[in-house]
Amino acid sequence: MPLVWIALSAVLISLSRLPLHLGWLVFVGWIPLLHFMDVSKCKLWKAAALFAVIYVGSIFYWIADVTPGGLVGVVVLYFLHYLLVFYLIKRIGDVLPKYRFMGFVAVLLSFEYLQNFGEMRFPWFNNAYSLADYTALIQIADVGGVILISGLILVINVLLYRVIKGHRKLLVLVFILLLAWLAYGYYCLARLPLCTRKADIAVMQPSIPQDEKWDQAFYDFIMKRYDELCARAAKDSTRLLIFPEAAVPDYLMHSQTSMQQIQELTRKYNLEIFTGFPHFIPAPASHVDNVYYYNAAALFKPDGYITSLYYKNILVPIGERMLWLDYFPILWKLQFGQANWEFGKELSWMQSGESTFSPSICYEIAFAGINQRMAIPKDKQTGSYKKSDYLINITNDAWFGTSFGPWLHGVMTKFRAVENRIQIYRSANTGISMIVDPLGRVQSKGEMFAITNITAPLYVSPRIPLYRKIAAYPIAIVFLAFVLSVISILGKKRRKEP
Structure with missing residues (x-):
C-alpha cells in the first residue's frame, strides 16, 4: 500500500511535465512522496524502481521507437539516480528530523543542478519545465534560473504538505509566496525594456x-x-x-x-x-x-x-x-x-x-x-x-x-x-x-x-540579468545537501518531530 504514494507522485509529476496543460500539478506532485518518506517502512529500492518506471517511462517513452533497449537503459540509470536521492532524503529525515524538509529541497535541487555536468549530463527532469505554459511564473528565471523556479516549486510542496498535516497558518505563507512570484512576473511582462x-x-x-x-x-x-x-x-x-x-x-x-x-x-x-x-x-x-x-x-x-x-x-x-x-x-x-x-x-x-x-x-x-x-x-x-x-x-x-x-x-x-x-x-x-x-x-x-x-x-x-552574475549560486545548495547527507549517514536515527 505505501507504494501507492510513490506511484501517485510519479503520475502527478509526469502529467505536469507533458503538454497537457496540467503544469500546476507540479505544486502538489511531491506531496505524496513526502508522506511516504515520513511514514513508510517500505524498501527504498522498490520506491525508486516504481518512480523511475512511471516518471521516466512517461517522459522518455519515445526512445523505444528508436531503441527499446535504450529506454530500458535510461530507466535503469534513473532508478539508480532516484535510489540515491530517496536514500539521502530518507536518511536526513530519520537522523536530522528538524532539517528533513530542508534536506528534501536541497537534495532534489542538487541532483537537478549536477545533471549539467560530466559526460552523462542530461538536465531534462527539472521541475521548472512543468511551468512552461505559465509565462508570468517563468519570468523569475532571470533572477536565479530554472533552479530557483524548481526550488520555489519544492518549497510550496513542503508548505502544502505541512498544511495538510495541521499547520494551516502556513497556507498564508503559500499565498504570499505565489502572490509575490506572480507580481514579479507581471511586472517584468509590463516593464521590461525592449526595443x-x-x-x-x-x-x-x-x-x-x-x-x-x-x-x-x-x-x-x-x-x-x-x-x-x-x-x-x-x-x-x-x-x-x-x-x-x-x-x-x-x-x-x-x-x-x-x-x-x-x-x-x-x-x-x-x-x-x-x-x-x-x-x-x-x-x-x-x-x-x-x-x-x-x-x-x-x-x-x-x-x-x-x-x-x-x-x-x-x-x-x-x-x-x-x-x-x-x-x-x-x-x-x-x-x-x-x-x-x-x-x-x-x-x-x-x-x-x-x-x-x-x-x-x-x-x-x-x-x-x-x-x-x-x-x-x-x-x-x-x-x-x-x-x-x-x-x-x-x-x-x-x-x-x-x-x-x-x-x-x-x-x-x-x-x-x-x-x-x-x-x-x-x-x-x-x-x-x-x-x-x-x-x-x-x-x-x-x-x-x-x-x-x-x-x-x-x-x-x-538588461543583464542578475542570474548571469550569480550563476554559480546552486553550488551552495549542493554543499548544504552534502553536509546534511554526511552528517545523517554518520549519525544515528532519531525520533521525528511533527
Missing part, C-alpha cells in the same frame, strides 16, 4: 523525414526543397535564413558539389545562410580513427565569405558519443549506431548585418551555463559583460516522431530566453521551430511536420 530592431531573419523548417535525410537517393529532393524555401524567404525580403542541424546531408566543407549548391543559394537569393552539417578534420596517428568528426555549423554569405565553424560543445550521451572514450579506449569498439563526434571546445559569435549572434546545436539548449556564456559573454580582463543581440539554436528532432519529445525539447527555449533576456531563433527540421522573445513569449512557431519558414521582429533587451 525592436530590423533584422529580416527567418527560420526554415524543411521537414525532411528521418529515413530520407541520410539516404543519398533523396539528396537532390532535399536540395530542391531548400531552394523552394530560400525562394520564399527572398520574396519576404529575408536577409538571414536559418537552416536546421545537419541540414546538408554531406561533408559540406569537403564536397565541391554541396558547397557550390549552398553558395549558389546565397547568391541566387541574396541570402545569408546559417546551416548545420557534419564535418571532419585530420587526426593524429595515435587516434583510433584517422579523422576527428564534428557536428558543425557556419554562416555562409552571398559574397562567398564563410565564418569559422562552430563545433557542438555538448554531445548527447551515447546517442552522439559513447561515454568516457578518452579514459577507456576499448569503448571505441562498442557500436550502438552512435556517431562518436568529438567535443567542440570553443563558443562562436558571428556577425550578420549589424547584429551579433551566437549559435548552439540541438540539446545544448538544455544547458543554462553555456547559453549564458553565449548570450552574455564576460570579459576576462575587465569583468564587464557584453550582450549578443540574439541566439540561434538548430536541431533535428525528426527521430522523436509524433511523440511529446519535440515539445519537451522545444519549451526549454523559453527558459533560456528569459534567463538571458534575449531572443532565440530555433530551427527544428520537422518542428517545433520557434522564435522566442526575451520575455519567453513565442512570437512565431512552425507546427510539427509543416514545410515552412517563420519570421518575427527582433526584440532586444539591454
Whole structure:
C-alpha cells in the first residue's frame, strides 16, 4: 500500500511535465512522496524502481521507437539516480528530523543542478519545465534560473504538505509566496525594456523525414526543397535564413558539389545562410580513427565569405558519443549506431548585418551555463559583460516522431530566453521551430511536420540579468545537501518531530 504514494507522485509529476496543460500539478506532485518518506517502512529500492518506471517511462517513452533497449537503459540509470536521492532524503529525515524538509529541497535541487555536468549530463527532469505554459511564473528565471523556479516549486510542496498535516497558518505563507512570484512576473511582462530592431531573419523548417535525410537517393529532393524555401524567404525580403542541424546531408566543407549548391543559394537569393552539417578534420596517428568528426555549423554569405565553424560543445550521451572514450579506449569498439563526434571546445559569435549572434546545436539548449556564456559573454580582463543581440539554436528532432519529445525539447527555449533576456531563433527540421522573445513569449512557431519558414521582429533587451552574475549560486545548495547527507549517514536515527 505505501507504494501507492510513490506511484501517485510519479503520475502527478509526469502529467505536469507533458503538454497537457496540467503544469500546476507540479505544486502538489511531491506531496505524496513526502508522506511516504515520513511514514513508510517500505524498501527504498522498490520506491525508486516504481518512480523511475512511471516518471521516466512517461517522459522518455519515445526512445523505444528508436531503441527499446535504450529506454530500458535510461530507466535503469534513473532508478539508480532516484535510489540515491530517496536514500539521502530518507536518511536526513530519520537522523536530522528538524532539517528533513530542508534536506528534501536541497537534495532534489542538487541532483537537478549536477545533471549539467560530466559526460552523462542530461538536465531534462527539472521541475521548472512543468511551468512552461505559465509565462508570468517563468519570468523569475532571470533572477536565479530554472533552479530557483524548481526550488520555489519544492518549497510550496513542503508548505502544502505541512498544511495538510495541521499547520494551516502556513497556507498564508503559500499565498504570499505565489502572490509575490506572480507580481514579479507581471511586472517584468509590463516593464521590461525592449526595443525592436530590423533584422529580416527567418527560420526554415524543411521537414525532411528521418529515413530520407541520410539516404543519398533523396539528396537532390532535399536540395530542391531548400531552394523552394530560400525562394520564399527572398520574396519576404529575408536577409538571414536559418537552416536546421545537419541540414546538408554531406561533408559540406569537403564536397565541391554541396558547397557550390549552398553558395549558389546565397547568391541566387541574396541570402545569408546559417546551416548545420557534419564535418571532419585530420587526426593524429595515435587516434583510433584517422579523422576527428564534428557536428558543425557556419554562416555562409552571398559574397562567398564563410565564418569559422562552430563545433557542438555538448554531445548527447551515447546517442552522439559513447561515454568516457578518452579514459577507456576499448569503448571505441562498442557500436550502438552512435556517431562518436568529438567535443567542440570553443563558443562562436558571428556577425550578420549589424547584429551579433551566437549559435548552439540541438540539446545544448538544455544547458543554462553555456547559453549564458553565449548570450552574455564576460570579459576576462575587465569583468564587464557584453550582450549578443540574439541566439540561434538548430536541431533535428525528426527521430522523436509524433511523440511529446519535440515539445519537451522545444519549451526549454523559453527558459533560456528569459534567463538571458534575449531572443532565440530555433530551427527544428520537422518542428517545433520557434522564435522566442526575451520575455519567453513565442512570437512565431512552425507546427510539427509543416514545410515552412517563420519570421518575427527582433526584440532586444539591454538588461543583464542578475542570474548571469550569480550563476554559480546552486553550488551552495549542493554543499548544504552534502553536509546534511554526511552528517545523517554518520549519525544515528532519531525520533521525528511533527
